[in-house]
Every structure is written in structure tokens, then in C-alpha cells.
Amino acid sequence: MNAIPEFYSDKDVARILSMSPAWVRGQRHKRRHGEPCTFDLEPRYIGTCARYVREEVEAFVTALRG
Secondary structure, three states, rough: OOOOOOEEEEHHHHHHHOOOOOHHHHHHHHHOOOOOHHHOOOOEEOOEEEEEEEEHHHHHHHHHHE
């Protein structure tokens, strides 16, 4: 049986990356409009709320640590 994925909000992701929630939202805006961005994870939307899958965020952080 598959586990239910845990989701992170902009605020959660910002805390993990030591950035501001506005930075996370700005990165999402840039990505959606085809502009260069650093944080390139696609959120899942629950209604109008953007949420990021925990495993994907963890993989992004691991890749940053190299």
C-alpha cells in the first residue's frame, strides 16, 4: 500500500531553505512564466493552495548539498 505523501507549504519550504516565503512564491512565479529560477520544483495545487511534496523538497536540498 502506498503511503500518503506529506506536503509542505511555501512557509515550510522557506523555513527549510532559510529563505522567505515571498522568495518561494517569487521563484514559482518565475518558473510559471518561463524565467530563470533557482527553486525549480513544481507544486501540487489543492484548490488554489500550492503545496510541495516532502520527498521532492528533500531531494532538492540533498542535491544542493552536493
